Amino acid sequence: MSDLPQTMAFAPHDHAHCAGSGLARAEQIAAERGVRLTPVRRRALEILLEAHRAMGAYEVLDRLAADGFGNQPPVAYRALDFLVEHGLAHRIRRLNAFAACTRPGEAHSPAFFICTGCSTVAEAPGAAIRAAMDEAAAALGFAVARTSIEAVGTCPACRGAAA
Amino acid sequence: MSDLPQTMAFAPHDHAHCAGSGLARAEQIAAERGVRLTPVRRRALEILLEAHRAMGAYEVLDRLAADGFGNQPPVAYRALDFLVEHGLAHRIRRLNAFAACTRPGEAHSPAFFICTGCSTVAEAPGAAIRAAMDEAAAALGFAVARTSIEAVGTCPACRGAAA
DNA sequence: CCTTGACTTGTTATGATGTAACGTATCTCT
DNA sequence: AGAGATACGTTACATCATAACAAGTCAAGG
Numbered sequence: 001m002s003d004l005p006q007t008m009a010f011a012p013h014d015h016a017h018c019a020g021s022g023l024a025r026a027e028q029i030a031a032e033r034g035v036r037l038t039p040v041r042r043r044a045l046e047i048l049l050e051a052h053r054a055m056g057a058y059e060v061l062d063r064l065a066a067d068g069f070g071n072q073p074p075v076a077y078r079a080l081d082f083l084v085e086h087g088l089a090h091r092i093r094r095l096n097a098f099a100a101c102t103r104p105g106e107a108h109s110p111a112f113f114i115c116t117g118c119s120t121v122a123e124a125p126g127a128a129i130r131a132a133m134d135e136a137a138a139a140l141g142f143a144v145a146r147t148s149i150e151a152v153g154t155c156p157a158c159r160g161a162a163a
Numbered sequence: 164m165s166d167l168p169q170t171m172a173f174a175p176h177d178h179a180h181c182a183g184s185g186l187a188r189a190e191q192i193a194a195e196r197g198v199r200l201t202p203v204r205r206r207a208l209e210i211l212l213e214a215h216r217a218m219g220a221y222e223v224l225d226r227l228a229a230d231g232f233g234n235q236p237p238v239a240y241r242a243l244d245f246l247v248e249h250g251l252a253h254r255i256r257r258l259n260a261f262a263a264c265t266r267p268g269e270a271h272s273p274a275f276f277i278c279t280g281c282s283t284v285a286e287a288p289g290a291a292i293r294a295a296m297d298e299a300a301a302a303l304g305f306a307v308a309r310t311s312i313e314a315v316g317t318c319p320a321c322r323g324a325a326a
Numbered sequence: 327c328c329t330t331g332a333c334t335t336g337t338t339a340t341g342a343t344g345t346a347a348c349g350t351a352t353c354t355c356t
Numbered sequence: 357a358g359a360g361a362t363a364c365g366t367t368a369c370a371t372c373a374t375a376a377c378a379a380g381t382c383a384a385g386g
Contacts, residue, residue, distance in 0.1 A: 010303055036353085038363070057343075070365045077344065078364080093256040094311055096343060111296060113305045122303055129295040133274060133314055136287050140173055141319035142276045148257055148313040151296055156304035199382085201334070220372070233336045236373065241335080259343095259372060 007053050008099055010115075010122050010155050018102065019049040025104040026088050033086065040069050044079035045088055045100060054097035054121050092121065094150050099123070109133075111149040117158030170216050171262055173278075173285050173318045181265065182212040188267040189251050196249065203232050207242035208251055211263035217255050217284050218262070255284065257313050262286070272296075274312040280321030 026045055030037040037045075047063045048055060057076045064079070065071035080098050083089035088104050091097075092112050101110070102123050111126035126149050137144045189208055193200040200208075210226045211218060220239045227242070228234035243261050246252035251267050254260075255275050264273070265286050274289035289312050300307045 010305070036363080040364075072366055073344065074346090075365065093313075111299055113300060113303060113307075115305070116308070122305070124299050124303060126299065129292060129299060132292040132295045133312070136274055136289065136292060137276060137314065137316065140276060140285055140287060141322070142173070142278070142285070142314075143317045143322060144276070144314045145279070145316040146314065148311060149296070150256075150311040151300065151305075151307045151309065153300065153308040154306045159304070159306060199334085201381095203335075235337060237375090238336070240373065 007120050008102065008123060010113075010120060010157065015052055018052065018100075019046070022049045022088075022100055022104060029086060029088065029105050035082075035086065040064060040075065041079045041082050043067055043069065044076070045083055048083075048089055048098060048100035052100075054092050054095050054099040056095075056097050060098065090123070092150060093148050094152065095121070109147045109149060111151070113155070114150065114152045115155035115158055116152055117154055117161070120155055122155070170283050171265065171286060173276075173283060173320065178215055181215065181263075182209070185212045185251075185263055185267060192249060192251065192268050198245075198249065203227060203238065204242045204245050206230055206232065207239070208246055208263060211246075211252055211261060216262065217258050217260035219258075219260050223261065253286065255313065256311050257315065258284070272310045272312060274314070276318070277313065277315045278318035278321055279315055280317055280324070283318055285318070 023042070023046065026037055026042070043064060044060055047060055057073065057080055060080065061071065061073060061076035064076060069075055080089060080091075083100075084091050084098070087101060087107075089098050089100050090110060090112070092099060092114070094112075094114060099121065103110075103125075109126045109130035110123045111129050113122045113124060115121070126147070129149055130144075130147060133147060133149075134144055186205070186209065189200055189205070206227060207223055210223055220236065220243055223243065224234065224236060224239035227239060232238055243252060243254075246263075247254050247261070250264060250270075252261050252263050253273060253275070255262060255277070257275075257277060262284065266273075266288075272289045272293035273286045274292050276285045276287060278284070289310070292312055293310060296310060296312075297307055
């Protein structure tokens with residue numbers, strides 16, 4: 001299987017801000033929805049935010065276990081599924097991995113760009129892409145619930161390096 | 164894991180035509196590219212075309228084995244990877260499944276619409292969606308090589324049934 | 327022809343990813 | 357405090373995928 005990504009963006013940015021505001025947003029969203037951001041769930045989100053890259057479920061599990069939570073797969077999958085369901089994290093299917101959402105709360109159909117050179121993943125707003133999908137769906141009479149929009153290719157840095 | 168799809172389109176169509184022309188196109192494409200459509204590869208494509216739905220690799224493997232080919236996973240994965248590489252089949256990541264391409268040879272970034280009600284999958288042209296993705300990628304300086312564009316939702320028939 | 331090198335196939339073995347099911351604990355509401 | 361819903365931890369297993377190696381096949385040049 002391919003290597004997991006190094007970061008969640010191609011450009012430098014205020015990483016500490018991501019993690020801090022991400023957790024705060026999560027608390028807020030959980031409260032709004034009347035769901036519980038329990039310790040495992042909260043810690044799973046922290047792990048994703050701190051790593052700031054896509055992580056496999058078993059990798060998250062290892063860290064949860066190290067923090068005293070259960071060490072069996074369902075522990076990680078349940079926490080991650082919760083995060084995905086509430087828009088706090090995304091599942092990146094080409095990588096069999098999960099990543100904290102960079103825009104929690106905002107309704108969005110994110111697009112992921114995965115570099116085959118350095119394994120970096122970027123999450124980009126996919127509103128325009130989603131609109132195009134909805135149009136194609138409408139032609140079929142299909143009602144879209146959720147989307148997986150992913151691309152593999154070469155990031156700016158790796159394009160430069162290859163030249 | 165979810166059930167595998169029942170068909171590859173929401174609407175009735177000339178199924179025999181799909182299978183027949185699919186194989187013919189495959190021969191042609193293999194010749195053009197100077198690659199070999201060997202017996203296993205050809206049979207794997209036939210299996211996908213005949214089934215006319217997305218199939219797991221192990222399901223394809225079972226049928227290959229029944230026809231006297233090897234019965235170990237790499238046999239199926241190699242044949243399927245070949246088909247995907249040459250645009251004769253697609254991999255549908257949300258389903259961990261493969262399906263014969265409905266438009267072999269035409270350059271396209273197909274979009275897949277997966278019904279959660281009846282497990283049917285439709286392949287639709289994704290040119291407009293791909294264009295939107297390329298635009299988003301350009302903003303990041305990212306060069307797109309391949310895309311995975313998939314949506315889950317409800318097909319026309321299941322929408323009607325639910326009402 | 328017949329060798330040589332690239333490609334293809336089959337096999338063994340193992341790794342990686344994901345779930346079902348069940349019992350216990352915890353929370354919330356009344 | 358009791359009842360029902362939710363969440364957690366565990367065992368066990370199902371499913372999906374690949375690495376590595378040996379043996380067979382093919383096409384092209386000597």
